[in-house]
Structure formats: structure tokens, C-alpha cells
Amino acid sequence: MAISFEIPEFAQQMAQMAGFMAQTYMRPHARRLDENEHERPKEFIEAMWPILRDQQKATLDKLTAAPANGGSKDGEPKKKRPGTRNLQLMLMIEQLAWGDAGVYLCLPSAGLGGFAIEAVGTTEQKLRLLTRFAEGDQPVWGAMAITEPGAGSDNSSIATTAVFDEEHNQWVINGEKIFITSGKLALEESNGLVIVWATVNKAAGRAGIKPFVVEAGTPGVSIGKVEIKHGIRASDTVSIVFNDARIPADNILGSPEVQASSEDKGFKGAMATFDASRPIVAASALGVGRAALEFVKEKLAENGVEIPYTVPYHKLTAVQRDVLEMEAQWKAAYLLTLRSIAMLDEGLHNSLEASMAKVKAAKACAWIAQKAVEMLGMMGYSREWLVEKWMRDSKIAEIYEGTNQINTLIVARRILDYSRRELA
Numbered sequence: 001m002a003i004s005f006e007i008p009e010f011a012q013q014m015a016q017m018a019g020f021m022a023q024t025y026m027r028p029h030a031r032r033l034d035e036n037e038h039e040r041p042k043e044f045i046e047a048m049w050p051i052l053r054d055q056q057k058a059t060l061d062k063l064t065a066a067p068a069n070g071g072s073k074d075g076e077p078k079k080k081r082p083g084t085r086n087l088q089l090m091l092m093i094e095q096l097a098w099g100d101a102g103v104y105l106c107l108p109s110a111g112l113g114g115f116a117i118e119a120v121g122t123t124e125q126k127l128r129l130l131t132r133f134a135e136g137d138q139p140v141w142g143a144m145a146i147t148e149p150g151a152g153s154d155n156s157s158i159a160t161t162a163v164f165d166e167e168h169n170q171w172v173i174n175g176e177k178i179f180i181t182s183g184k185l186a187l188e189e190s191n192g193l194v195i196v197w198a199t200v201n202k203a204a205g206r207a208g209i210k211p212f213v214v215e216a217g218t219p220g221v222s223i224g225k226v227e228i229k230h231g232i233r234a235s236d237t238v239s240i241v242f243n244d245a246r247i248p249a250d251n252i253l254g255s256p257e258v259q260a261s262s263e264d265k266g267f268k269g270a271m272a273t274f275d276a277s278r279p280i281v282a283a284s285a286l287g288v289g290r291a292a293l294e295f296v297k298e299k300l301a302e303n304g305v306e307i308p309y310t311v312p313y314h315k316l317t318a319v320q321r322d323v324l325e326m327e328a329q330w331k332a333a334y335l336l337t338l339r340s341i342a343m344l345d346e347g348l349h350n351s352l353e354a355s356m357a358k359v360k361a362a363k364a365c366a367w368i369a370q371k372a373v374e375m376l377g378m379m380g381y382s383r384e385w386l387v388e389k390w391m392r393d394s395k396i397a398e399i400y401e402g403t404n405q406i407n408t409l410i411v412a413r414r415i416l417d418y419s420r421r422e423l424a
Helices: 009-035 042-065 085-099 111-120 123-134 183-187 202-208 267-302 318-346 351-375 377-381 387-398 404-416
Strands: 142-145 161-165 170-181 193-199 209-215 221-226 237-248
Touching: 009 042, 009 085, 009 387, 042 123, 085 267, 085 318, 111 123, 111 142, 111 193, 111 209, 111 267, 142 170, 142 183, 161 193, 170 183, 170 193, 170 209, 170 221, 183 193, 183 221, 183 237, 193 202, 193 237, 202 209, 209 237, 267 318, 267 351, 267 387, 318 351, 351 377, 351 387, 351 404, 377 387
Parallel strands: 142 193
Antiparallel strands: 161 170, 170 237, 193 209, 221 237
């Protein structure tokens, strides 16, 4: 059986569009936005919003048109056809991160919040909550808040609480979340929302953790610290404080019931969100790595250094071998990411592959960017070129959406079939 790695034409068109945006609205402004942290890339946002808005509308239209029973219109079971939505997203993100990783994170969309809603929410919640990202002239952002001062990589230690007030039919949230990407954009600069993971029953442990939708303008919600970062400086990363923040009863995603045996869709919903978002982190790392690799090859070519692909390895120079190794590492990461994305589009469980892709792409592309600085010497270290920026930007992929250490642990557990207690 032949395996084809050919990308469908319409997915290629999406990548080409993103490549145009990267070259036109991102790369020319990368240095200025890096040196003026949190300055909004307005032209990029204005150019991308209509595109992403229409994409979200098409997704919601499909959801509305789908038969409620998941079958055909005559009631017979219908075989689900694999889509390419996540493949298109992967190719788009890789191109945009090539343009600028920080600017890419300013994409006006549901973002990680949308991943959580799609992973855990009911059909009614998806339609109600995601509609704001499919209409209007003003861009809207979504975000996800899970990390806390005392719960970083161990998300099961979440201390933020949600208590149900039966008299007012509301959930009351108290706590603090940190390191939230686009949190300020979502809550202060648009009619956005943040998915907040909180515990409804601390004694139940992970089973008591549930996701809640906190919308912009909710009383008791305030932006705390705005981080000054090493890389991805165009995007905002903030803390959010919840002080008796009241949200409607139906803004909990999934069931409020705590089911210790199955853990319901609470904590498992968080993990399902990561299964969708980790390959996207890998795609962004690939974009940064490709930017550094292409730049190195361009500068070497300008100085008469060619990269031969048919010469025996032992006859190559150290520089030529380094470039070939950079290319090999990038391609391996690309193929792993492609596999995890393909499984997601097929509706297959991809937890192992998502973590593998994230670890490999983050590690390989951080090494590629660092190697690029090294190979280009003092000019690579200079701010005159963007190489040093790509090295700084690349590091974040090893940290967010679960550190590489945590994701490596997840891979080991999946392969060895060990539980958290058996391999911690």
C-alpha cells in the first residue's frame, strides 16, 4: 500500500496565503515589534481577522447543518469523512511563525479557548460561544487559563475554585491564573473569552477539575501582571485574578457532576485540549526553525559555500555536515507533526503522537536556531540580523503547552503503558 505525503491543493493555497501574510505584514516589522514589546501588529490583525472570521463561520455552518444523531438525513449511520481543517491550520501556523512567532500569537481567533470549547463543550455551547469569532468587523480573541503559581506542569494541583450559588444560579470563581497567552487581548481589548480550569471539589482531585467560560466584562475579573519576556515579545502574556467572579450556570463546559471513576470531561477535557494544541505548538516551532535554517543557507551561499547532497558524509566539511543535520532534524520534526495532525483530522486518539511532535519540534528547532547563531559568528549574535531573535523565540516551544520534560514523561507512559503513579 502506497503512502502519499502530498498536501491537498486547497491546503497548499492556505499555506501560500499565510506565506504572503508572513512576508508582507510580519517579517518586515519583526525587529521593531520585538524591541517595542506589546505594541500591537495592527496591520497584521486587520488583514487576518476577515480570513479567520470566515473560517470560523464555515466551521459553525457545518456544525449547524450536521444531523443531530451524527448520521445521514435518512437516519442511517454515516461514515465520517476525514477532514483537513487541522492540516490547513498546521500549514498556516508554520508559515506565520516563519514570519514572526510573537506576531503569530496575536492572531484574532478563539485560540486555545476555542480548542477547549470544541474538546469539551456541547453542540449548543459551541454554537453560542464561538459565534462571536465568526461575525463583526472588530477582531475578537480567546484564551485559556490553566497554569497557577502553585500548579505549573502538574495541572492536577489546581487551587482556583468554582462554587455554585444555587440562589443566583451562578458559579463563583476565586483564584489566580498566570502565564496566559493573549489574556489581555481577550478580556480587555475585545469581546473575547477565557476558558478557566477550576476545581469544584478539591477532595475529588483531578476528577473535580472543570472548565468554565469567563467572558470579557465579567465583574470580579482583573488583569494582573503583564509579563516582560525573553522572546515572542509582540504577544501579551498575563496573569488574571478572579475575586468572586460570577458567571452563568451554563458557562461550565460539560457536566458539573463529579464522576471519580471516569473523571468525566473535566481534567480529561484539558488533556484533550492539549492533544489538539500541542501539534500547533510544534508547527510554530517548525516555522521558526525553518526561518533560521533558510537564513543560514542563504548566507553560506553568498559566501560560496554549497551544500552537496550526493557527496559521501566523510568528505563534507564541518559546516556542510551541520547544515545537513539541521535539515534532517527539521524534516523529522515536520513528519512527526504531520502524523499527529493527520490523526487529529481522522478523529483518532493522538495523545502520544501530539506529545512526540511537540517535544521533537521544540527541541530540534531550538537547536537549529542556536546552531544558526553559532555558525554565523558575531553577526549571528548581533541584533542587525534576526537570527538571535529566532533563537530567543524558539525557546518558548519547549515551555508552553506542557514543558518538554512533562511531554517526554507522557510519551514514556504511553509507550510503556504506565500510570502516573507507576512513572512520575
